[in-house]
Amino acid sequence: MSKPPKKSKRFQYxxxxxxxxxxxxETQEQDKFNKxxxxxxxxxxxxxxxxxxxxxxxxxxxxxxxxxxTIDFQQxxxxxxxxxQLKGEIVEQVEVRETAEKEKDxxxxxxxxxxxxxxxxxxxxxxxxxxxxxxxxxxxxxxLDEIAxxxxxxxxxxxxxxxx
Numbered sequence: 822m823s824k825p826p827k828k829s830k831r832f833q834y835x836x837x838x839x840x841x842x843x844x845x846x847e848t849q850e851q852d853k854f855n856k857x858x859x860x861x862x863x864x865x866x867x868x869x870x871x872x873x874x875x876x877x878x879x880x881x882x883x884x885x886x887x888x889x890x891t892i893d894f895q896q897x898x899x900x901x902x903x904x905x906q907l908k909g910e911i912v913e914q915v916e917v918r919e920t921a922e923k924e925k926d927x928x929x930x931x932x933x934x935x936x937x938x939x940x941x942x943x944x945x946x947x948x949x950x951x952x953x954x955x956x957x958x959x960x961x962x963x964x965l966d967e968i969a970x971x972x973x974x975x976x977x978x979x980x981x982x983x984x985x
Contacts, residue, residue, distance in 0.1 A: 832953045834946045843939040850932040857925040864918040871911045878904055 834840065882900050 832950050834949060836942060836945065840939070840942045840946060843935070843942055847932070847935040847939050850928070850935040854925070854928045854932045857921070857928040861918070861921040861925045864914070864921045868911065868914045868918050871907065871914055875904065875907050875911060878907070 878900070882897070882904070886897075
């Protein structure tokens with residue numbers, strides 16, 4: 822266990838540089854998390870646009886078929902092939918989004934750990950500051966007791982000299 826703080830005019834935390842490092846690390850991890858979250862949101866948005874496009878094209882195709890128009894078989898086959906390609910792109914995009922989500926979750930865990938590490942040192946600093954304050958109070962009380970006892974001794978000597 823660490824030794825208690827010494828008497829001094831100002832409180833100085835012996836792990837201040839470590840605390841500064843942990844604050845910097847937390848800030849860096851927060852930035853990384855923000856970037857990972859932004860990438861995830863972009864991939865999610867891209868996936869949603871692709872799915873909307875697929876739905877719109879499906880609705881368009883079904884609409885043409887249900888209207889009873891004469892339909893060019895070649896055009897239907899081309900649209901079907903396009904929808905299949907779009908479906909494949911959506912599957913790939915889902916994988917990209919899931920990867921981005923996993924990276925975001927992993928980065929969140931790293932950020933939470935960095936925050937915990939910083940919090941530990943902050944709590945230690947507060948505990949040591951309280952210990953230092955208590956030591957300062959005790960030292961002040963000792964000093965005031967010494968002054969009071971010196972003043973009492975002077976008074977007693979003065980009274981004894983008057984009596985003698």
